[in-house]
Amino acid sequence: xxxxxxxxxxxxxxxxxxxxxxxxxxxxxxxxxxxxxxxxxxxxxxxxxxxxxxxxxxxxxxxxxxxxxxxxxxxxxxxxxxxxxxxxxxxxxxxxxxxxxxxxxxxxxxxxxxxxxxxxxxxxxxxxxxxxxxxxxxxxxxxxxxxxxxxxxxxxxxxxxxxxxxxxxxxxxxxxxxxxxxxxxxxxxxxxxxxxxxxxxxxxxxxxxxxxxxxxxxxxxxxxxxxxxxxxxxxxxxxxxxxxxxxxxxxxxxxxxxxxxxxxxxxxxxxxxxxxxxxxxxxxxxxxxxxxxxxxx
Numbered sequence: 001x002x003x004x005x006x007x008x009x010x011x012x013x014x015x016x017x018x019x020x021x022x023x024x025x026x027x028x029x030x031x032x033x034x035x036x037x038x039x040x041x042x043x044x045x046x047x048x049x050x051x052x053x054x055x056x057x058x059x060x061x062x063x064x065x066x067x068x069x070x071x072x073x074x075x076x077x078x079x080x081x082x083x084x085x086x087x088x089x090x091x092x093x094x095x096x097x098x099x100x101x102x103x104x105x106x107x108x109x110x111x112x113x114x115x116x117x118x119x120x121x122x123x124x125x126x127x128x129x130x131x132x133x134x135x136x137x138x139x140x141x142x143x144x145x146x147x148x149x150x151x152x153x154x155x156x157x158x159x160x161x162x163x164x165x166x167x168x169x170x171x172x173x174x175x176x177x178x179x180x181x182x183x184x185x186x187x188x189x190x191x192x193x194x195x196x197x198x199x200x201x202x203x204x205x206x207x208x209x210x211x212x213x214x215x216x217x218x219x220x221x222x223x224x225x226x227x228x229x230x231x232x233x234x235x236x237x238x239x240x241x242x243x244x245x246x247x248x249x250x251x252x253x254x255x256x257x258x259x260x261x262x263x264x265x266x267x268x269x270x271x272x273x274x275x276x277x278x279x280x281x282x283x284x285x286x287x288x289x290x291x292x293x294x295x296x297x
Contacts, residue, residue: 030175034178053093084173087181107224110224140264143265193215193219196266197266202264237254242288255277
């Protein structure tokens with residue numbers, strides 16, 4: 001008998017079978033967002049006559065378009081991981097885009113903000129107050145754990161077959177990277193490492209030397225505020241706590257070490273880390289709330 005309840009249940013069943021899987025939605029959005037960013041930043045480079053890097057953007061855009069439409073296994077795998085890998089790779093071109101836009105550096109503003117919030121300059125005062133190797137080495141080692149933290153939690157979800165959690169994590173991380181890149185371009189801050197050099201009060205040691213060497217080889221001038229290290233760490237932590245709690249707890253520890261290590265080593269202003277945490281948390285929570293509302297609608 002076609003009662004109202006039966007009709008509603010049947011409609012719900014049809015919607016459940018025809019609705020697009022959540023992991024596919026998140027995957028498509030991650031590819032779309034990174035594609036838009038690659039296209040716009042590539043156009044800016046063309047206008048600046050930086051044709052070599054712009055050509056690379058065109059290639060990346062082709063990869064994104066192919067991965068988004070391909071039905072082959074290789075295309076699906078590339079589409080799964082491409083947003084995160086491309087977003088990380090684009091970090092190195094931030095100084096070029098700052099030059100294209102022509103924005104000036106705002107370190108003086110951030111330094112004043114540091115003084116207002118902390119009453120001192122933590123990038124100078126932290127290591128000077130606690131110049132101990134037993135503290136310095138773990139903080140520098142913890143700071144460098146950020147790099148495996150980018151990839152390990154999503155990879156664990158991927159190999160376990162947690163497609164929904166993996167795709168949602170990649171989408172949130174991609175959005176977090178893009179938010180940071182845009183902030184860097186419109187409000188660039190060099191950071192204390194470029195103005196004063198790494199903190200001379202931090203004791204020398206293997207971890208300290210390795211951290212300084214990595215930053216010397218791969219950091220981007222103008223990408224200090226908000227700290228993308230902190231933003232991604234917090235976003236990653238929130239998603240890991242949702243999908244793999246034990247990994248999430250480990251991410252909490254790493255995030256704390258990243259925040260403290262960056263300031264202790266003189267790599268970031270104190271407010272860089274606060275702003276980064278706010279950006280990462282806001283992006284992760286906003287996407288979670290939006291997705292929850294879409295599912296309830």
